[in-house]
Amino acid sequence: MYRIRNYLRRLFANCEGCGITLQHTDPKLQGYISETKYKNILTQNKKLEEIIKEKKETEDFKLKEFKRNFREQLKQINESTLRGTREKIERKARQEEKEEKKSKREQIQESIEAKKPQFMEITDINAIEEALATATPMHEYAQTPKLKPIKCVRCINLSVHNKVDGTLCAVTHATSLEVINLIFSEMRHGCVIMMMTDVIDFNGSFIAEVIDEAKKKKAKLILIGNKVDILPKSYKIERIETWIKQQIGDLIEDADVCVVSSKTGEGMKDVIKLLAKYKKTLPDASFYVVGATNSGKSSFLNLLTKMTWNLPEEKYKKPLLADALTVSKLAGTTQAPIPVKCRSLALTVFDTQGIPTVSQMTSHLTNPEAIFNLIPSKRIHPLVFVCHSKFSFWIGALARIDMVEGDLKFMTFFTNNLCTVHKTKFEKVEDVYKRQAGNLLSPAFDNPETIEFEKTRVEIPSSDKEKANKDIVIHGLGWVAVSGRGSSTFDVWVPKGVGVTVRPALMPFEAKIERRVPKNRTANAEKIMGRRPKSS
The missing domain is CATH 3.40.50.300 (P-loop containing nucleotide triphosphate hydrolases)
Known part of the structure; x- marks a missing residue:
């Protein structure tokens, strides 16, 4: 089966972006590219291939010339080094005899002369210039033409x-x-x-x-x-x-x-x-x-x-x-x-x-803009909230976390910087969702009123207010690190089919004071980071 499919792929051109077989007939089917554009790219790439081939032959010739000249220069240097070593030994012996006879004044004068800058031999400078002339400059690689990949419209x-x-x-x-x-x-x-x-x-x-x-x-x-x-x-x-x-x-x-x-x-x-x-x-x-x-x-x-x-x-x-x-x-x-x-x-x-x-939140979204605001492409800046029992957190209009029991905790949210986190009381949670889904709570589903949420209850043990012990993970959305003393109980509300996991903390030391969000505030990291000094 593997060999047959590979053979068939060689017979037909494939999109270099997604791998699907290209076709020129139906724009509604996958793999569509107009025949004119396809031919233009092929013609352009053929010309570029000839340019690249010619450029490579020139560079190969330069490289061969450089290697041959370099070997000859290396041979000459080795011969002169051996000859110079013998002369150096004899010169050193004569120099030692002279130094014994020299006066103190002459020795001081020579030490001053020795500290003056030394200059390279003319032959060495010529060799370096020749090497630079024959070597291919770095900027020429950046100027090398690139073949344009053939991609379908999709x-x-x-x-x-x-x-x-x-x-x-x-x-x-x-x-x-x-x-x-x-x-x-x-x-x-x-x-x-x-x-x-x-x-x-x-x-x-x-x-x-x-x-x-x-x-x-x-x-x-x-x-x-x-x-x-x-x-x-x-x-x-x-x-x-x-x-x-x-x-x-x-x-x-x-x-x-x-x-x-x-x-x-x-x-x-x-x-x-x-x-x-x-x-x-x-x-x-x-x-x-x-x-x-x-x-x-x-x-x-x-x-x-x-x-x-x-x-x-x-x-x-x-x-x-x-x-x-x-x-x-x-x-x-x-x-x-x-x-x-x-x-x-x-x-x-x-x-x-x-x-x-199916367990990822992105599988339940149909709006491309909501997906772009959900999947992070920039570095995450965590948001830290102080939490008491009987308080809830909306993560966009996609999921909710209720603190049912427990003492004061620090909740560190790791989500896309464009995703808002809203803290509210139990009794207001449904009203906030109905009024603000898609507005204050973003991203949201296309039809928020039709979404059916299911509850998962989790127990989180913790013993340190500065170090999180466990994460509450919502697949495809992000995670929340819980820190503080004493165990606590949470209800996690997600659309039916989205996975919820409790795991050891991935980033346990992020509950820092300078990252904490003020009381009763809706926030996303994009806005907060814009108001913070760079040092934070």
């Missing part, structure tokens, strides 16, 4: 305009089990799977079924925690790795757990080392990236491609390569497996469809 609307068109996508409406079966049906036995998770929504994006299917394929698993750059500045990557290892237990080997940022490149070198190791030990293995929707698979592979492009570190930090894979906050950007080449590792990694997870 990918362009998603990645460039943040718009959703009416294109029908079968994968978007498939269940998680159907997508998992589809992905693993194409995999070979003994492959290497990079399982992508979102550190910001670890419980919602960690899919245990992927591990079960990987075991059936006898595959090697690498767990990658992505989007670490979204966490507050106080995070330590080593502590996040340790926390993830504690969460997964012995499901995956500790050495195969990495925490990365697809935005800054932090932690990517560890992933590259692991890939190089498995390429050496498993030379015939295929490599795949598998994960939930919005876990950052495509952005991860875009960066991995740049970092394994056979260029020094300072070069890949520049925008030399266009991002081929479509990146968007909306689910379903990847429609079919896409091969991505890692040149320096001499391997190809396949990007796969995102696995939809």
Whole structure:
């Protein structure tokens, strides 16, 4: 089955953003691109390929000339060094004899002369100038023309305009089990799977079924925690790795757990080392990236491609390569497996469809604007509220947390900076929702009055007002760290099907006084951070 599908893919052109087969007939179906635009891109890329080829031949010729000249210069330097060493020994012996006869005045004069700046030999300067003339300047790499990726209209609307068109996508409406079966049906036995998770929504994006299917394929698993750059500045990557290892237990080997940022490149070198190791030990293995929707698979592979492009570190930090894979906050950007080449590792990694997870809040939203305001793309700035029993918190108009019993607690909210958190009393909670859903409480569902909430009761033990012991996690929305002395009881209200989890605190030390929100106030981090001094 795998070989047949690969053969069919070679016969038809695929979208380089989502992997779907391109077509020119029906704009309402996935993979549409106008025939004129398709031909224009092909013509443009063909011309660019000729320019790149000619440029490469010129650079290769310069490199060969430089290597040949350098070898000759090195040979001359070695000969002159040997000759100079003998002369230096003889000169030193004669110098020692003279120094014994010299007067003190002459020795002082010579020491003054010795402190004067020394100049390079003319031959050395010429060699450096010749090397600089033959070497390829760094700026020429940035000027190298880039091939334009061929993308369907849907990918362009998603990645460039943040718009959703009416294109029908079968994968978007498939269940998680159907997508998992589809992905693993194409995999070979003994492959290497990079399982992508979102550190910001670890419980919602960690899919245990992927591990079960990987075991059936006898595959090697690498767990990658992505989007670490979204966490507050106080995070330590080593502590996040340790926390993830504690969460997964012995499901995956500790050495195969990495925490990365697809935005800054932090932690990517560890992933590259692991890939190089498995390429050496498993030379015939295929490599795949598998994960939930919005876990950052495509952005991860875009960066991995740049970092394994056979260029020094300072070069890949520049925008030399266009991002081929479509990146968007909306689910379903990847429609079919896409091969991505890692040149320096001499391997190809396949990007796969995102696995939809019903337990995530984003799966219950249909408004793209609400999704954009829910999924964080900037660093999270936590909001800290003082909480007593019989008080409630609305997180946007999407979820609610009631404190049923317990002494004073500090509630630290980790959500998108645009998501509002509103504190109110028990008796006002329903009235606030009816009046303010979509206004004061944002983001919200398209029809808030039709949403059916279900309750989950949780017990939170705590012993320190400055350190949180547990997190209350709402999948796809964020989490709340609870700190303070004594245990407490909370009711968590979420739409039916959204997951709620209690876990050890991920960021336990964020309940700082300067981050606390004043009493009876609605807040989101975007507005509050704008009024705070930079030091906070």
